Amino acid sequence: MKKITDFALWSLATAGTALLVAVMYPLFLLKNISYYLKAPSVLLYAAIFFVLDRITKLAVLANTGELPIPVIKQFFTLTFVKNPGVAFGWFPDWKLPPILMALVMVIIITYYSFQLPAKERLTRWSLALLVGGALGNLYDRVMYGYVVDFFLFHIWKYDFPVFNVADIAIDLGVFLLFVDIFMLSQDEQQNEVEEADPAPFMA
Helix, strand or coil: CHHHHHHHHHHHHHHHHHHHHHHHHHHHHHHCHHHHHHCCCHHHHHHHHHHHHHHHHHHHHHCHHHCCEEEECCCEEEEEEEECCCHHHCCCCCCHHHHHHHHHHHHHHHHHHCCCCCCCHHHHHHHHHHHHHHHHHHHHHHHCCCEEEEEEEEECCEECCCECHHHHHHHHHHHHHHHHHHHHHHHHHHHHHHHHCCCCCCC
16 A cells, blocks of 8 residues: 555656646746857757748648659659658668767767857857757657658759758758857957057057
8 A cells, every 4th residue: 555655756756747747837037038049049949940840741641642743844843752861861871870979969069169258140040950950850869760751852863862850950061050159150260469569550
């Protein structure tokens, strides 16, 4: 009887804690919404990108019988492709390496995001895109054994490799990170040099 009582109390405590978190966390986000808009939370926005990716993939999986659908004739088609490889279907025989690489990338980026100052907005956006995209494709690999791709562009007589929302997030994240590191950082360094070494006074 005591074991049953203890189990019931433990279950109630667990359920109560989960309910408290489920209620309080959204309230916490709403209370601090101005902060998250000014200094995007990497994990929060990564979760949003992940959900967007899942919604589109679930829609595709639910309508595979209707695909492909030519949206713009001879230019853009919605289709369904099982991609067992990495980006754009490369290395189709790779199974475990993409999963491990995605996990390592997510862990490293998540750790690094906690070290970022609030002012690094562009870096935070780029990391959120990278994490959200990586998690989106990682989910597919673990659950299905392949990545769900569906965007197909026809450029002249060339069919661009089929991709998905997660791929877009990853590519955009890499691009923003490149801009932040190699362009904006150089401008900031130049401004610091100019402030530290003002131009000589000229009569």
